Amino acid sequence: MSIYVGNLSYDVTQEDLNGVFAEYGSVKRVQLPTDRETGRVRGFAFVEMGAEAEETAAIEALDGAEWMGRDLKVNKAKPREDRGSFGGGGNRGNNSFSRRY
Template sequence: MSIYVGNLSYDVTQEDLSQVFAEYGTVKRVQLPTDRETGRPRGFGFVEMETDAEETAAIEALDGAEWMGRDLKVNKAKPREDRGPSGGGNRRPSGGFSRRY
């Protein structure tokens, strides 16, 4: 399981985030997704820790804490939903009308 960390400063680095979470245990991995077009961080990240107990301690300590001028949102990450194919090929007609044949 991993931890979702939201409302991050756009200046944060993986090293910064790793150091903060290391106070609560062993950090296995840090991910900071970036925007495909600009390459800038998207304002959130994910942290994986060694044990569930360490994750729980970090979440309890850091959720709502101010860091780098922002109030962090920290909780257990939810599994990523399968959004299906992009392009909208499986959408229903707009307006709520159904086709009659």
């Protein structure tokens, strides 16, 4: 399981996040997505901690905390939803529809 960290400053680095979360336990991984076109940080991150108790402590301490001029949004990350492919309608594979003439 990982932690979602939202409302981050666009100046934040992986090292910054690692330092803050390390106060609550061992940080296994920090993922800081960037915009494909600009390379700029997107304002959120995912952090994986060594144990669930460490994740819980970090969430309780940091959710709503002010950091780098922003109020953080910190909670358990939700599983990524399958968004499907681009284009088309929602009836993929089901071409049985009725027409009215």
